[in-house]
Amino acid sequence: VERLAWLIAELARAHGTRQVVDLGSGQGYLSRALAYQHGLDVLAVDADDVQTCGAQRYQRQTERHARRVEDRAPEQSQAYQPNVAPQGDSVAGEGEGNMPARGVLVHATHRVTERSLDELLAALHAKADHGTAGVSTEADEPPSGDASASAPARDDHRSGRVPWLLCGLHTCGDLAPSSLRLFVESDAHLLVNVGCCYNLLTESAVTSGANDQTNAGFPMSHWLRTELTRQGEAPSLGLTARHLACQAPGRWPSQAEATHQAFERNYYRALLHLFMVEHGMAAANVDAPRIGQLGRKPLPTFAAYAIAALRKLARSDRLSADQSARLHAFLAAPGDDPQAPAAVLEAFAAQHADGRRQVAAFWTLRALLAPALERLLLQDRVHYLREQGHDAWIIALFDPQASPRNLALVSVKTAEPAPVHD
Secondary structure, three states: OHHHHHHHHHHHHHOOEEEEEEEOOOOOHHHHHHHHHHOEEEEEEEEOOOHHHHHHHHHHHHHHHHHHHHOHHHHHHHHOOOOOOOOOOOOOOOOOOOOOOOOEEEEEEEEHHHHHHHHHHHHHHHHOOOOOOOOOEEEEOOOOOOOHHHHHHHHHHOOOOOEEEEEEEEEEEEHHHHHHHHHOOOOEEEEEEEOHHHHHOOOOOOOOOOOOOOOOEEOOOOOHHHHHHHOOOOOOOOOOHHHHOOOHHHHHHHHHHHHHHHHHHHHHHHHHHHHHOOOOOOOOOOOOOOOOOOOOOOOOOOOHHHHHHHHHOOOOOOHHHHHHHHHHHHHOOOOOOOOOOHHHHHHHHHHHOOHHHHHHHHHHHHOOOOOHHHHHHHHHHHHHHHHHEEEEEEEEEEOOOOOOOOEEEEEOOOOOOOOOOO
16 A cells, blocks of 8 residues: 555656546445545545445544544644655645645545546535545535535546546456456546456457447457457466466466465365266266355365365256256265265265376476466557557556555546547
């Protein structure tokens, strides 16, 4: 959060703005850093009211702490800024010295469109004009009154005299590509976005040519659609590859225990599917039935994992009638029977013990593709922005072992959107 906030503040300073929209703001960690540590005016928007309420609760705690600091040392009231930008520079609108004056922070629970964003920004401008710096404010509905306060700021915004920055930290799934489209279609001048949860992206296949435009999360760019279509490939990754793009093999050495547990789950799942196929509980030529989570605690043996998974499947409708009957019959064997589930499963695991090394090799080689898949997704977004006539690039913010989603997409508008031709 601190590094991203510093990057955003530096961009804002360089382009003469202090107005920021934090899209998908969640609990408000980034928004508070921008407003309190860097003196920016921030509109924090999230579609989930629970997240907004949590952000407002943390904001009130921050306000109380700030007041206590000021009461103890009024002459150092601006000292409540632990992570300002390097000394010697100043954000537009700063107070005296190197410490920025606190910015305005407005919270909104809203599903943002270009029109509603304009109205919400007017609320931010109105609060800033009235000098409510450092005050957490709700903007759950677009402002309808006090036009005299909001109109001047909106006129400045519309005319381009007040550039603003659109940002998002760990914008989940389609929220990242939606943020890019909103940036292109709105009056925003700067973009900083760190995406995550690539598995939740929507995809679209070409049905009538490489120039089809959709609102799907992938692919976004004409470039990638054209390249994939030229090679005879459908422009989609699929759920498996999108899940894989979320993996972080670089963290394996520092998280050895968690990595081992993850491998054990994958190995157990592969072995269970083989067992189910051999015992008529699943088909070999179709996707394995989905099992999902089996609790937070790791299951110590293959038998324990398999019994828990099979019991969960027995309560679902994911198997055919014949497969379900076989599964129920297997689970019904008494514990002292030689054919009891635990005994059968442990014997099966021992029989296929060599498979562990095969799965380990396959799992490792597969996971090493994760960074390439993530960069394909991000390059698609970079090309989309450049196709609209805007500068765009990717910045590595910090060590990926600290957080695997460490790549920030940055864009600056430099021209009007340019049409894409064949």
